[in-house]
Amino acid sequence: MEKLKIEGGHPLTGRIKVSGAKNSAVALIPATILADSPTVIEGLPDISDVQTLKELLEEIGGSVEFHDGEMHVSPEGMVAMPLPNGRVKKLRASYYLMGAMLGRFKKAAIGLPGGCYLGPRPIDQHIKGFEALGAKVTNEQGAIYLRADELIGARIYLDVASVGATINIMLAAVRAKGQTIIENAAKEPEIIDVATLLNNMGAKIKGAGTNVIRIEGVESLSGTRHTIIPDRIEAGTYMILGAAAGGGITVENVIPFHMESLTSKLREMGVPIEVGDEEIYIGKADKLNSVDVKTLVYPGFPTDLQQPLTTLLTKAEGTALITDTIYTARFKHIDELRRMNANIKTEGSSAIIYGPATLQGTRVKASDLRAGAALVIAGVMAEGITEVTGLEHIDRGYSDLIEKLTGLGAVIWREEMSESELEQVKNQ
């Protein structure tokens, strides 16, 4: 097992390119199950979630090739193989196998998903949607079993605007009989990306990206070629990194419209920003101001950037208040930042950050993906050496992290952990 080491205090300059969106990739790959012929997805990130999904498609009999970000999936040999354990626990988005397999085979048996532990992450809205379409859903020994004689379109109102439930219901409904209407649908850009792929396969989805999605079921879908959208959370992580340790960096392969909630917050903090067509320049701020932030569903400020922004706010003058309304307990990074000399208090669903603090390098542990991103940014800002363990979380979402940050002048590398370090991490 490896750890990351970062020597802080080096200003970052230059250009950094964003990869394809994790949260699209993890839905686009299962969506290929729904077609009767091969699909090619271009621009996929080289992250462990993508690798795990490739292996899961192979496990159900698909033939999959993945090179240089391009995945070819031949779905012809796939069968409704139960996937109760093992790989499905490695990521959150294995739940999309439920919708996709139900859509194609009218049955599925999938273990409850893993992914970042951010407090409770129920999937009741996914199940409510599958049941409305006519599936019988049972939970047997930690796996969800879905069976339907046929799927029939339905009107489904989501109690919470869930990204996962919206996409999962779309996956199941595209091959159902008749019309499905999803009300109070989530509006994240990744939902539009998945609908674009499905429509290019022959599906009839209207309204993706708004809170009412209408789907006319079709008999069959055929394979297509699709280019994924850029990862707005990876882009946001690098924008925050630029503001934290930059001497001026340009984040490339960005859809600036997706970044507006972050761009406006960083400007409010005093960060000079220039927005191009497909890139964003983050300049050096003389002084950072504290701001208050509340995470919301898209187009509000994303919960996935709450943790990285918290790190930046340790450097700002004054008191900042971050409230996470999506995952009210997403604060495991705070204890680690405190170990690095940050002055932060949590109260309910909020973190109160007293700045500015000078962060000090030390040993810290990433408890989840964006906690990892927050700690990498902290390491780049800190005096001395920071060691980050828990890399399996970071590897779920950041493609070529070391190469990309080294390209900006960061001093960061991976190192094998010793036996005694492994023991310590286990006991933490």
Ligand SMILES: CC(=O)N[C@H]1[C@@H](OP(=O)(O)OP(=O)(O)OC[C@H]2O[C@@H](n3ccc(=O)[nH]c3=O)[C@H](O)[C@@H]2O)O[C@H](CO)[C@@H](O)[C@@H]1O
């Ligand atoms: C793979 C993927 O795309 N992950 C993203 C997705 O997760 P995910 O799709 O799991 O998140 P949701 O949008 O479903 O969750 C939003 C909120 O709804 C609640 N909820 C959700 C489903 C449900 O059936 N019942 C319920 O109560 C959740 O607990 C949470 O409070 O959106 C999150 C919120 O933007 C992001 O942090 C994750 O990066």
Ligand SMILES: C=C(OP(=O)(O)O)C(=O)O
């Ligand atoms: C929470 C996240 O991912 P997942 O839903 O895949 O666990 C994330 O990307 O920040």
